[in-house]
Amino acid sequence: MNKIERQQNWSNYWKKHFADSCCQGIESENSDIEQFWLDCALALNTGSKVLDLCTGKGDAIRKLIDSQIKLGRDISSFTGVDLSEVDKGKVKDKFTDLTKNVDFFYNTSIEDMPFKSGAFDVVISQFGLEYSLNHQTLKEVFRVLTEGGTARFIVHHAESVLTDVAKDEHQHTTYLLEDSSFFSVVEKLIPVFAKLRNPANIEKLKQDKEAIELRKRFNIESNLIASKIESSAIPDVLQESLTLSDLVFRMAREQGAAKAKEKLQEFIKELEQSNSRIEELIEAALTKKELIELCDTVKQFGRNVESMIELRSDNHKVAWGLILS
Numbered sequence: 661m662n663k664i665e666r667q668q669n670w671s672n673y674w675k676k677h678f679a680d681s682c683c684q685g686i687e688s689e690n691s692d693i694e695q696f697w698l699d700c701a702l703a704l705n706t707g708s709k710v711l712d713l714c715t716g717k718g719d720a721i722r723k724l725i726d727s728q729i730k731l732g733r734d735i736s737s738f739t740g741v742d743l744s745e746v747d748k749g750k751v752k753d754k755f756t757d758l759t760k761n762v763d764f765f766y767n768t769s770i771e772d773m774p775f776k777s778g779a780f781d782v783v784i785s786q787f788g789l790e791y792s793l794n795h796q797t798l799k800e801v802f803r804v805l806t807e808g809g810t811a812r813f814i815v816h817h818a819e820s821v822l823t824d825v826a827k828d829e830h831q832h833t834t835y836l837l838e839d840s841s842f843f844s845v846v847e848k849l850i851p852v853f854a855k856l857r858n859p860a861n862i863e864k865l866k867q868d869k870e871a872i873e874l875r876k877r878f879n880i881e882s883n884l885i886a887s888k889i890e891s892s893a894i895p896d897v898l899q900e901s902l903t904l905s906d907l908v909f910r911m912a913r914e915q916g917a918a919k920a921k922e923k924l925q926e927f928i929k930e931l932e933q934s935n936s937r938i939e940e941l942i943e944a945a946l947t948k949k950e951l952i953e954l955c956d957t958v959k960q961f962g963r964n965v966e967s968m969i970e971l972r973s974d975n976h977k978v979a980w981g982l983i984l985s
């Protein structure tokens with residue numbers, strides 16, 4: 661995926677998932693991720709200037725601020741930067757009376773940031789840096805970080821539960837988009853259901869050979885999906901597709917074929933975007949070997965690796981935690 665596609669993809673994602681968290685499902689009292697950010701908050705000073713790379717809608721900043729509030733500390737100054745196009749005002753509104761402590765730069769790649777050298781004492785990222793992990797990004801990150809500053813990154817782990825879920829979902833979306841004829845049969849059935857708007861067609865369609873054949877193919881395709889649902893631990897996208905077909909047929913009957921086709925196309929487009937985002941996550945997730953290579957590169961920039969740990973939640977691997985100075 662090129663940068664423009666990635667930007668559009670994430671911009672659409674944040675439009676639809678403004679209320680969701682990237683850490684959904686792994687946020688728990690026992691999560692090392694919570695502890696990682698708590699430790700980070702403990703190390704911040706009142707005057708600390710913190711930059712959150714690939715901030716999304718500022719979830720990592722939120723965690724640090726919540727920890728500072730819990731610890732009774734003064735709130736530091738936070739800046740978030742992200743490639744996607746997000747309504748900065750809407751994100752800032754989430755910080756209610758702390759808006760003066762936060763600022764966001766969207767449509768901005770971490771490979772080329774509009775900040776002065778040494779502008780930040782702390783640079784953080786939660787499931788972001790790894791999406792753009794290259795020499796130019798590291799050079800830029802260490803440019804904006806003060807000498808003696810600290811970087812704390814949580815990055816995707818190639819063997820984490822999140823990556824496992826992503827692999828399952830990727831298999832399902834690829835099946836639906838490439839291997840199965842489910843959506844093409846649904847599309848062909850839309851005009852059939854639209855004809856049912858006229859009661860005179862009901863009996864006619866029962867005898868219509870083409871309609872009967874399409875229904876048969878639809879049943880075969882749905883049964884294949886249903887059997888995949890039964891054997892999958894994460895069947896959400898398969899289930900959503902079956903539910904979508906019911907909705908689309910109802911729309912065809914009640915509102916006509918055009919609206920139903922539009923809904924189907926919208927769903928397929930979202931699925932395609934989700935498929936490429938998941939693909940990116942799987943590619944971005946780091947194996948231990950890749951993490952060690954990253955640490956070697958960090959040293960070539962004259963920085964130190966303070967710690968490199970496997971983060972867990974309820975005893976499952978969820979990420980790598982990296983602290984650099």
Ligand SMILES: C[S@@+](CC[C@H](N)C(=O)[O-])C[C@H]1O[C@@H](n2cnc3c(N)ncnc32)[C@H](O)[C@@H]1O
Pocket residue numbers: 666667670671681682683713714715716717718719720741742743744768769770771785786787788791792
């Ligand atoms: C998995 S989300 C993480 C968002 C956020 N850190 C969180 O924890 O909720 C990854 C984010 O990385 C951003 N991103 C990907 N490549 C980027 C780049 N080159 N520069 C800036 N942001 C980028 C995407 O726009 C997306 O918002």
